Amino acid sequence: MTFLTMHFLGLSGMPRRIPDYPNAYARWNSLSSFGSYIFVVGICRFFVVIAITSSSGKNKRCAPSPWAVERNPTTPEWMVQSPPAFHTFGELPAIKETKRYVK
Template sequence: MPCHIPDYPDAYAGWNALSSFGSYISIVGIHHFFVVVAITSRSGKNQKCAESPWVVEQNPTILEWLVQSPPAFHSFGELPVVKETKS
């Protein structure tokens, strides 16, 4: 589109409406993002994750739940051997 034309031709009206609709969706999404960030920052400070989200299971079998939250830097010195366990 040349920059010297002050208005779009009627042939571009549909694309202009679609572009405007997409920008409104983006504005609503950005607004929701900042609302979630504000609610999260006010809800509590320095809360850690639960030891295991699988409350029913007493012995977690995956490595992510065997370390503390937040995990220490280089939690495993070498690759751990994962064996299948029978429950």
């Protein structure tokens, strides 16, 4: 929303690097400014999420299975403890049983 409108402003002949622009470009400039405000809000939200995540506590472990529909996990990544040890799977384990969950 920010840079695409700037592209079309440049194609229509808006001069660059001047403090004042003709009124014919005011609508596209306001749309570009609105897009940059949305961009800044998204960046601020990202850093807030990072700050909350990093300050939520030290050495917290994951739940045994976030998809705790059943007690026995059927995929290899949930059969090991959290966090998994380095090189937990030396080779890809063979999956012997698959269940169909789609009705």
